[in-house]
Amino acid sequence: MVTARDILLRFYPSDTPLRRLLLVHSRLVALHALSVARRHPELRLDRRLLYEGALVHDVGIFLCHAPRIHCHGAAPYLAHGPLGAALVRRMGREDLARICERHTGTGLTADLLRQRGVDLELPADLRPETPEEQVVCYADKFYSKSRPALCRTYEATLRSLEGFGGDSAAVFAAWHVRFG
DSSP states (O other): OOOHHHHHHHHOOSOOHHHHHHHHHHHHHHHHHHHHHHHOGGGOOOHHHHHHHHHHTTGGGGGBEEGGGTEEOSBOGGGHHHHHHHHHHHTTOHHHHHHHHTOSBTBBOHHHHHHTTOOOOOSSOBOOOSHHHHHHHHHHTTEETTEEEEEOOHHHHHHHHHTTOTTHHHHHHHHHHHHO
């Protein structure tokens, strides 16, 4: 079976500032997701899927234009989840692909993308459905790639999501009750 390591080495084979940033961010998200699993055994979370999903959730960022974080692709940054999912699907990992495409904000919807002026053809709304998808998405919200070592507080994260649009802040608040 293809692992998260295989995926990362395929798309980030050499040491670059983007690779270093991605690995720091993804490892912090993975540790946060695993801490949710430890605190909530009643959720029966698949820890391997949480770990691997957190490691690859941002694999598509190199295809996007975000020069501040060393991304020099052409696509809008909001597209990094679905673009990464397409890469991961081609490697045969649907479970990890779903985490990639469903982690942006608290999940992308066609309406939200239209409001943001992003022209992406979505097959459906891409909101996290499984508990593992939700936990990786939740954990990711605490870490920004522009300040990778900083773990944001719940309050700061909630404020940042209020500007994202839709019901992102309310979804995150509900997840915090469940996973925090």
